[in-house]
Amino acid sequence: MAHANEPRFTFGLWTVGNPGRDPFGDAVRPAADPVDTVRRLAELGVYGVSFHDDDLVPPGSTGVERDRIVKRFRQALDETGMAVPMATTNLFHRPVFKEGAFTANDPEVRRLAVAKTMDAIDLGVELGAEVYVLWGGREGCEVDAAKPVADALDRYAEAVDLLCDYVAERGYDLRFALEPKPNEPRGDILLPTVGHALGFIEHLQRPDMVGLNPEFAHETMSGLSFHHAIGQALWAEKLFHIDLNAQRTGKYDQDFRFGSEGIKDAFFTVRLLESSGWDGMRHFDAHPYRTEGEQGVWDFARGCMRTYRLLAEAAARFDADPEVQEAMVVARVPDLATPTAVGDGGPEAIRAHARTIDEPTLAAAHYGNERLDQLVVEHLLGAR
Amino acid sequence: MAHANEPRFTFGLWTVGNPGRDPFGDAVRPAADPVDTVRRLAELGVYGVSFHDDDLVPPGSTGVERDRIVKRFRQALDETGMAVPMATTNLFHRPVFKEGAFTANDPEVRRLAVAKTMDAIDLGVELGAEVYVLWGGREGCEVDAAKPVADALDRYAEAVDLLCDYVAERGYDLRFALEPKPNEPRGDILLPTVGHALGFIEHLQRPDMVGLNPEFAHETMSGLSFHHAIGQALWAEKLFHIDLNAQRTGKYDQDFRFGSEGIKDAFFTVRLLESSGWDGMRHFDAHPYRTEGEQGVWDFARGCMRTYRLLAEAAARFDADPEVQEAMVVARVPDLATPTAVGDGGPEAIRAHARTIDEPTLAAAHYGNERLDQLVVEHLLGAR
């Protein structure tokens, strides 16, 4: 596999700016100034930043205040050369969204959510965003009787269709990326996995404008393989953005430093991103532990990028190792690209051919997967 | 919600016929004769049976043996009036499929799998099947390096496309239903959830011929809501079949008696099936505990159906309860069917309207979900 050039790393303002509040504890760090964040990240070699509308412009700001904030922020971007490849909307923090946003039972709440997103899209586009992430953290329920799924999906699709219309009407060069999550903060969230979002998109009016923003932690919470999720999203040509972090299965949403948990799945994810030629941002959506102060925040940011690079190097070494290549042949990996069809024939040609196959001989084949996986582990551990 | 008539129950031959072997223990019951199974299930009021090819015709049977077996089986069906609404193929037991079937790395294994399925389709159609289930239990891997996801999905789609071609060429009246599962017997299985399969179908050549066979246990293993999965499948018009059983999250595939675990999710599933007018089979894919002998096997089958009926009755009572209906209004459930769009307007009309909304008032609304869910619990417990 060919491996790509230097990856472009981005961070959300809310990641290094996270004050460390959790369900059982108070903030441990002061709120960060977005302009400071941009400057510090630029010093670390970061390519760009992303934000929720409220991260940059506090809710309730007047138009004048908004413009002043945006001007100052843009100045920092200009000075540092930082980009804003992605933006998003906060539709989860304010009490008005407690019962849902795009799928709230009350139409007025839904209208507020759509309008807030339109404003936030304007803000994102103004700062250069080309991808707009929609994370429906409140789109779900604890009480199934209160949320008929078909109606909720109708409303979800309606909202995304409206936003696509808006972007098309405005002539913005912007695509949407849905971010699936199985639960937390709701008992069950609609579009819980990459798969559910892929299926949903096909029912939209402008499916080409909508893709995915898979997050490592979110798929891993359910015990699903993130690498497989990315594989299917790439196969469907729907990987528009990605959220890299770390998580242990079956736990609360941890958003740990990339590579700090699930390192083997992280390795295969990086290998796939680097070898597929995918040219999107390597975006980190994680936050520092509560034990950290300012120094720890930047250690955290550096660590995300450093581990990504180390995994990319390990993946390149792995793919270049002749012993790996031989083990791939033993495992018949190249043959998976061979069609099942026999020549130009259809099903009957396969049936005729299958009569000639000696099943016991075929069943006796061995695939050397223990050796192949041990080579993965040894490359991962830097032992080859 | 309107509730349907008497449900049509079906069982797989392999369910009541399960001999009780598990990863750590030997068989505890003798193999069942399919004809006996048909007769016993008919006595219990079951509508029909399903089978894997190998359940009915032992692998290695000659053509003459096959025909004799099928004739005797059909006779039992005719005598009892039992139907065969669904059939499927065993692509997981024999060692030749240890590395995969439709997505095996070796093309010869894939051809064998496709040909076996074609033969099995003939058998199913001969006995009346209108739905053909494809469970890809071996389509996955423990070793990610051995199974590039994009290639594997290409092969998966190719196999399903070939089978659709076959059915179309033969003029069979048969639709396919993909059965997702996250893991076991493979470390990770491709198309791990209902969502992933919904997304996959859109990439097939004949997407109309292919839908889903969601299984309660399989979604629940990952901690996902089965009721939500069925909701999205119905919304996408892709619920072609269903596998009812019981499971606890984060455990091995348990396939317990329907309703014996996850009873609240089972309640919402039954309520949705009964009120949606869905006319498919209520199919049980479960097996008796290893502690059971013959008596326990039929207790098990009766229990599956009895609990389904009890849940359907509870759901009907729930929906007819005036207090529930009032709580639904408090929870604003009917309003979820109201479009978000303002009149015939597009996004800008929503934006204009949203400026008139008083957010604090809206945020202060209460939805009475504790009361609504308590009504669910009390109806479920038969206390109302």
Add this chain to the structure above:
Amino acid sequence: MAHANEPRFTFGLWTVGNPGRDPFGDAVRPAADPVDTVRRLAELGVYGVSFHDDDLVPPGSTGVERDRIVKRFRQALDETGMAVPMATTNLFHRPVFKEGAFTANDPEVRRLAVAKTMDAIDLGVELGAEVYVLWGGREGCEVDAAKPVADALDRYAEAVDLLCDYVAERGYDLRFALEPKPNEPRGDILLPTVGHALGFIEHLQRPDMVGLNPEFAHETMSGLSFHHAIGQALWAEKLFHIDLNAQRTGKYDQDFRFGSEGIKDAFFTVRLLESSGWDGMRHFDAHPYRTEGEQGVWDFARGCMRTYRLLAEAAARFDADPEVQEAMVVARVPDLATPTAVGDGGPEAIRAHARTIDEPTLAAAHYGNERLDQLVVEHLLGAR
């Protein structure tokens, strides 16, 4: 089994007083006045309340303020007849405890935690508490390198020993109850399950003073059976207190209304508590959904109690049902109380006896567990 009299229900001040903040959202309800809470709960027939020190006396209060608050609170207790059977300390909210409390790496933090607990014990005892709960929510880590387990357990034991000394020196009539939890807010918490805490207690200097406060949600998060946990705690005579709520496996700490999830496990828990003669409080540690206002808060509280009573009634009906009793005999349940020893003999007597056993006959026995469990389900559903 005999079933007990009317259960005594208690609630934490922090449960009905929960303002609905979560990791992604702001408070949705105002802070509750403890005196109002006492009055409202008394009206619902609740037996008593529990509290964290900070729930009652805001941190930073002067001695005069504290005394005034306590006086007013006691007055409300006296007027309503409400008891305070349990109290506890908040060692998790304030930033100083971000790295741990009794097991913080910094000895000064540990001293602060112990001293805060001593003050809180005084407060609890002053208001009548006989059980003191220790939940070590911050005793754990995300970074294993930072927290050597043996040292941490030494410090944990030291802190509990110090607190036992304090109680003994003061002559308080107070026992401690450790509350296990596997994770959240820490990546891994020490003493993650009921079992780990049971093992830990044996290493304390005064093991008789220390028992357990198992919580439904906490065991269930790990997929463990809460009913089994309570069974082992009772067997070890260490069930000093209990936290009743609801939770789905493998998710964030949900603390839902008792019985709203995991209802079968809740049924067996209630049956065990009621039939064992255990005379502790039936304490609810749960909180209302964020969708709720004040009305919903009291619906929530009523629902917890109502479902407990319904389950207790179902359990009593179940145990009184002659068909259940017969199924219990078929399942050989009474024989589990028969010793394995043969007469007064030791191992050799068993060996000699075992030579006379016909294994195939024994292996052919059936236990009727499908029928027995179906009887559970039908009693649970109110269908018998």
Add this chain to the structure above:
Amino acid sequence: MAHANEPRFTFGLWTVGNPGRDPFGDAVRPAADPVDTVRRLAELGVYGVSFHDDDLVPPGSTGVERDRIVKRFRQALDETGMAVPMATTNLFHRPVFKEGAFTANDPEVRRLAVAKTMDAIDLGVELGAEVYVLWGGREGCEVDAAKPVADALDRYAEAVDLLCDYVAERGYDLRFALEPKPNEPRGDILLPTVGHALGFIEHLQRPDMVGLNPEFAHETMSGLSFHHAIGQALWAEKLFHIDLNAQRTGKYDQDFRFGSEGIKDAFFTVRLLESSGWDGMRHFDAHPYRTEGEQGVWDFARGCMRTYRLLAEAAARFDADPEVQEAMVVARVPDLATPTAVGDGGPEAIRAHARTIDEPTLAAAHYGNERLDQLVVEHLLGAR
């Protein structure tokens, strides 16, 4: 931390001898001859083997056959210098144990289980075993109504007490190690975690003779930290044996090659074992993938040992790295060994001291955990 000498590796006969049967598939490899296994493992530098009674002596063998088998096996041990440090009993495969073994409801089944274990102990001791593992795979239930927990724990304790008596009467130099597991093959297994077994042991008549055999996969299934489990077992001086393998959380029992999943937890486990001076066997209880033939079986065995050694080396490098040592000081790790007590004082001395602490200053401390954990990751990846 000091690190130990060359570890002594052992394998169960059933690990490399596993024929690859799973719940959905047939055997893919022939049964192994135990003598061949001993020879092959010896060639790989393995220190010893362990076995279940039935692995070595097929059930139903006559006394003469048994003696011939044992003689031939011992000869192979003598020739190769291989040891048998541990033995165990198969109380799960035969149908007679389908409802339980030591906790079966039928006393006759329990007597058979105890007698079988006594015979198996004789066999183990004859071949040199000093640790006897008790894995109660069938001690549990799917149907809670059928298995009162207190009675079951009474019977469990009685069986272990009887076996301790037997060993004491015979004068064998043998200790027992209980192996916890949460589920599979039973819905819930008694003593589901290391903690539950630690608590249970304190209620035995000879607690000194009984310790633990924790298994990586079993703790990990429940999402618990294996490293923490080993930490608590060592702290309680109850780590008598260990089962090393790999597993992903919330899935079926995978028993993968050590280090192939959960590599960070494996790193901390190896670091703890090597630095604690624990002198037990490094025992692998895993099995090769079903894709493997004979070559893959030995690749698997080599891989387990190779990864253990690589992790031990990484741990030694980590502990010797001056930057790590400095980060440990920043994280205040050495201070966790400092008592919380102030001088020789008791609780009141701490209270007095705590009044002098300035909480805001203490709360502002930072612990550098991001940097410390990043150092772990970089050492693990071989990047330092």
